[in-house]
Amino acid sequence: MIFFYFLYKHVSIRDNAESSILYKCENFEEAECNRLFNILIKKQFFLVLWRLPNNFFKQFFDYYGALLSYALQFIPIIMIGTYDDKSPADLAQIVSNNAFIYIYLVNSFTRLTDLAIDVGEMAGVFQRIADFVHYSDEQAQRGTEVEGLANQSFEEGYGRPPIFVDRTVSPIRLSEGLLFEMKNVSYTLPNDDNYLLMNNLNIRLLKGQNLLVTGPSGAGKSSFLRILMRLWNLKTGMLTYGITSDRILHCPQKAYFPVGKLSLRQQIAFPVHIPNGGNDFRDSGFFERILKDLKLFHLVERCGGFDANVEFDWHETLTPGELQRLAFVRLLYHRPILAILDEATNSVSSDMEKVMYELLLANDISFISAGHRETLKAYHSLELKIDGKTGYSIKELSTNEKL
Template sequence: MMPSYKKCFQEMEKRKDFHFDLNFLKASLRIKSKLFIEGSYYAILFVVFNLIISISSEVVGYYLGLIPGRMYSALLSKDVDSFWFILWSGSLMYVGKCFLLAALSSASWLLYLCFRKNLTTSLTKAIFYAKTTAYKLFCLESLDNLDQRITQDVDKMCTILANTLLPAVMICPFVIVYYTYKTYVTAGIYGCGIIYGYFFIGTCINKMLISPLSKWTARVEKVEGDYRYKYATLRDNIEQISLYGGNEFEKDSTYTYLNKILKAQFYLGSWIFPNTMFQTFFSYYGGLLSYAIQFIAIFWWHIYDDLSPQDLAKVISNNAFVYIYLVNSFTRLSDTSIAIGEMAGLLQRIDEVFVACRGLRYSTNITHDKDNNLPLITVNNVSISTTSAKLIINKLNIMSNGNLLILGPSGAGKSSLVRMFLDVWRIDEGIVNINMASDQISVIPQKGYFPTGKLTLYEQICFPKIITPGTPIKYEEEEIIFELIGKLHLNSVLARVGGLHIKPNFEYNNVLTPGELQRLSFIRALINKPKLVFLDESTNSVSNDVEEIMYTYLIKNDIRVVSVGHRDTLLKWHAQVLILDGTGGYTCRDI
């Protein structure tokens, strides 16, 4: 039976494009709970602030909209006192309006910060929910550019949502209701019908234009991520590229990625053009429509026939303001079409991560039953497959009390077996028991990991333990570190760093040799005095003499080992050897 996480990624692989459709609405409902997380009320607070400020701004805006009509009346009637009163009161209202707009901008920015914090926190929790989730997300290729989704996509989506969409969507319903009433009073059902029909037609056209925009936005984000990742690999492997003389190859390769970006951006721009054109027309034509609606009251109903010219000018100006503001409220919603189209693609890319994380949560087949009557490691009828469902280990059965050496050709599943023991790689079937608590087990991976951030040597060795300025230093750990630094000939590294608790001015991966990094990984594995250590080709970058020092230390301290390697020198340190043949079969014998 295919594991559930493989089905999950295969289903996701079928769907490459995102649209403004029912899937977007479902994803929006799922993301909503990540934006407004339980126990954090800042996002809700700033949404309320946005609403209050927006309503205040609209109230002030309404009175500002009446100023032109009052000015026309005062000027046409040559009323000096009214003119100066309108001028000064209008000036104060404009100051207040500007203050409210600035406050709305600040509140929207703070809301963006809350949204980004909540969404990124939720993503991080989902990715690191279980020991294996992050590993599978990053190693399986069905999810492209996971780092971009967590950083750039979240940033863009939260910016659009907090600064563009929510301010418009929250206030427009209130404004539309109020100005619909005002329009009905002066232009009747016909005036309202014209404006609502105008909006309905605009909405239908927008719906047709938004969906391709969502699709191409997601495609652009993908190729942008691929392009950035290409340069990240160049940065990390520039020495090897230079040694190979691969400059021309990489130049052509980067041009290929660039052309993919330009092509995707061109198609995105091709859909932005009709969106922008229609959005602009919809906005500007509303001004003319506001005067056309007045044809009903003036020429059909003759409501204002008895008004003087100055009073009629005031009425026309005020009515035009009401109609154009109602049209503008609809156009504000329509103007968000491009933003919605962009956000739809981003939101669904982010939601895909949450969906994938839920699909990767599974129960473990690894047990840690401590029983003196059981061997150290028991593997019962275990089968392991690759992510592409290729069987690499079939019906494995072993019982080991001593040190176990795993051999086999490249790709036979040696490292996969170590991952299985450490509960990182899922078992298709079978059961594994390690007769030891999980906190008594350490690992030395084939490629050591040294976090960036110019950490001290002590912090690097203690990883993944979190060291803060207030963390007490365990001198027993320091003794082990200094002992192993001396035994493994790492005094030059200590001198280069400047001391155990000194922050270096370099990153370890960029300066230290693979052999030095491998020896530091060895110290890290032993800092907590484990009783079982897994070594995944952990001595391939050190000399035979250093390898002997490492295994001698392990044996002397009664630490059991499970090793993966190719050197014949490893045989003498182990009691059993497991040989994988690369086709799913194996042999196991005592040494």
């Protein structure tokens, strides 16, 4: 099974290559791949040791059975002289009869060794079936409980003062409060330099401002965010940041949660790698409150706590809305100066969207959002509207538009 986990990990990285790049998680993924590889090597080593006796006797009897049937008769005929009184004709008959019996016995031993190997493989199949049945029973019993927990109301409101993560971070000096600035920026598709997506874009975003990127479907909103994250190259112009890249965090529409039986704590801390037994939450109470605010506290019980290694794949078990809310918990854990949100709330309700953006504002996190909902204007001060024809317009959002 560990071999398939190892393969699945690499398939997952390939399928989520863009998200991995945007999260800058190459060190994390390398550590996880090495961890799974070391487990695989260890399992294979013990498997070889377990199979060695069976394979030895199987091969020995297969290739040396006939020779052994005659070698065994060397002792009574030559060394002990049991048949010295027999004539050559009788001795030949005795040797022939004994050889037949010995070969039959060797064949029986060969069947036993083959049976032992088959029984071992069958035991592995039975173990997987038993695990599947046990997991199915657990899910059937847990389904009603989880649904009840997910729908329960939480009493904590948002009148409290801003909550900050108690983590030691190096202060970043903003260049005149600048987050980023684009001057005469034009860009194309990476694989087609003639397909112009944007022409001569000029925009400047300062600390305290939040930008909303709008436009029809296919206009190039996600392309603009890829340019911001420097995933794509500019054709012309200049992109300047007033902050370092490690203080920018991207939150895609389909949040990325790496596979590998990772704990809830590790998924929140991603792409930071927490060693086994490590506790990187200086204030677990903060995360408990955030999980309650986002109606995700049932995940703590479902996962068996913050540090238990789960037996499910996060992106296959959780709903899209739960994944997007958990991605926001990750944002609040890292507390970047700038968060880039690519339709990161389109799978949650408007009420939950309000909760999520208020948490970002309360924690002094600037953000750039791409989306279609009119309700998003309430949390942004600037709107960049992309028309899909290499053009754009920028306007400040008035108080009336935010209401």
